[in-house]
């Protein structure tokens with residue numbers, strides 16, 4: 281099968297997120313872990329983007345002038361604050377319901393985000409290019425990781441960045457991110473993550489390097505129960521983030 285005939289969409293995954301769409305902006309609801317994640321990932325994105333593009337991360341609008349794609353944006357939990365840092369943000373998600381909730385919320389908060397109910401494949405086919413692609417908590421839900429990564433990488437401009445956040449496929453992740461998070465802590469609905477669909481860092485590195493991108497930074501993200509907060513950590517066995525840069 282050619283790439284053009286393949287899809288990255290696992291319809292059962294998209295349907296599951298659509299069914300929960302009303303809860304995107306409830307900080308105590310089914311997306312509570314993503315709300316809790318936001319401070320650490322937003323700071324990481326801001327600081328690394330500012331460093332790459334020679335900006336002051338503490339400036340009023342540190343991301344102004346940059347075109348950023350939030351692929352698999354869901355309800356826009358990340359797209360909105362990134363737009364408020366000055367970037368021109370395209371938020372894309374295959375679920376019409378997610379995009380509906382995201383658009384309504386952005387209207388309510390007066391935030392400008394260009395939301396589109398499309399797949400990464402459709403955006404890439406249209407020749408869209410971005411300074412930064414945010415690929416956060418999506419790869420573990422797609423049908424074809426390799427194709428998804430190559431499609432996303434094709435939309436990064438030379439010298440641009442892609443951030444990827446996901447969960448490692450390790451026994452520790454199975455115990456903490458699936459069993460404990462879904463059955464004991466009840467942070468996530470049961471069935472949110474399937475062990476077989478979790479993705480190891482090297483499985484992202486292969487399609488990235490085939491697309492002219494190299495990993496320039498990697499970090500674990502770990503929950504500290506005493507602080508009730510996620511922090512960056514050298515331990516990449518469970519949640520982790522990668523930053524890849526395209527050659528100039």
Ligand SMILES: C[S@@+](CC[C@H](N)C(=O)[O-])C[C@H]1O[C@@H](n2cnc3c(N)ncnc32)[C@H](O)[C@@H]1O
Nearest residue numbers: 288289297352353354357375416417418421422
């Ligand atoms: C766990 S949510 C992450 C939402 C957002 N990125 C965040 O971190 O706040 C996963 C999202 O990926 C979307 N998704 C699933 N399959 C996808 C695909 N093949 N391409 C793009 N997005 C996809 C889902 O609809 C859902 O909104």
